[in-house]
Structures are given as C-alpha cells and as structure tokens.
Amino acid sequence: MAGLGERIQQADWKKEKHVPVIECPDEVQPDEFFEVKTTLGKAVAHPNTTEHHIRWITLYYHGEGENFPLQLGRFEFTAHGEHATGANKGPAYTNHSGVCSVKLAKSGTLLAAAYCNIHGLWEYSKPITVQ
Numbered sequence: 001m002a003g004l005g006e007r008i009q010q011a012d013w014k015k016e017k018h019v020p021v022i023e024c025p026d027e028v029q030p031d032e033f034f035e036v037k038t039t040l041g042k043a044v045a046h047p048n049t050t051e052h053h054i055r056w057i058t059l060y061y062h063g064e065g066e067n068f069p070l071q072l073g074r075f076e077f078t079a080h081g082e083h084a085t086g087a088n089k090g091p092a093y094t095n096h097s098g099v100c101s102v103k104l105a106k107s108g109t110l111l112a113a114a115y116c117n118i119h120g121l122w123e124y125s126k127p128i129t130v131q
C-alpha cells in the first residue's frame with residue numbers, strides 16, 4: 001500500500017507552479033527571531049479561483065539529530081471568490097503566502113507542504129544554519 005509520503009510531489013519551483021517556496025536567511029543567530037515567508041507560484045503563477053486554488057501551506061522544522069519534525073506554522077487560504085451569485089463572483093480572495101516569526105537553537109531543515117484542491121500535495125525543503 002502506498003503511503004502518504006509517496007504521494008507528496010517534488011519538483012523545481014522555478015518550473016512547477018505547485019511547489020511551495022521558503023524565503024528566509026540561509027544563516028541565523030541562535031535564539032534570535034527571524035521571519036520565514038512561505039509562498040507558492042513565485043516563478044510560475046498558480047490559479048486562485050473557486051474551482052482551482054491552494055487550500056493551505058504548512059511549515060515544519062527538522063533539527064539536526066532530532067527524530068521528528070516540528071510544525072512551525074500553518075496558513076489556511078479560505079476565500080477564493082465564492083459568492084451567493086456564483087463561483088468567482090465574490091469580492092474576496094486570499095492569496096497563498098504566509099509569514100511567521102521563528103527562532104531556532106540549532107541548525108536543521110525547514111520544510112513546507114502545500115495542498116492544491118485539484119493537484120494534491122507538494123513539498124519543498126531548505127537547510128538553515130544556526131551559528
């Protein structure tokens with residue numbers, strides 16, 4: 001039986017519109033807060049319509065030598081033009097990006113997972129050095 005891990009897709013975010021991107025410094029100071037922005041569609045735009053959109057992006061951190069990743073933040077995008085008069089008639093859209101403030105005690109890897117309501121799960125990772 002195929003597990004969830006085998007269903008999470010990976011690709012180059014510069015070519016594939018579903019891959020979340022993590023934007024933050026490559027190196028940070030221990031225990032000093034810095035901002036991490038997770039976006040999607042940075043190089044190739046993803047649609048944001050009632051029928052086809054990004055529902056959420058979740059950001060994780062896996063510290064060196066740790067057994068398990070920790071969830072740092074979760075961004076839900078819940079307005080995609082829905083309206084009583086019909087799809088894409090609404091006045092509000094949430095775009096697929098989110099920022100959170102993070103501090104780390106040691107180096108590790110930041111990981112982001114994103115979910116498209118049509119094209120499933122996608123992931124990305126970025127090493128981060130604490131010194």
Ligand code: FE2
Pocket residue numbers: 018046052053116117118119
């Ligand atoms: Fe999609």
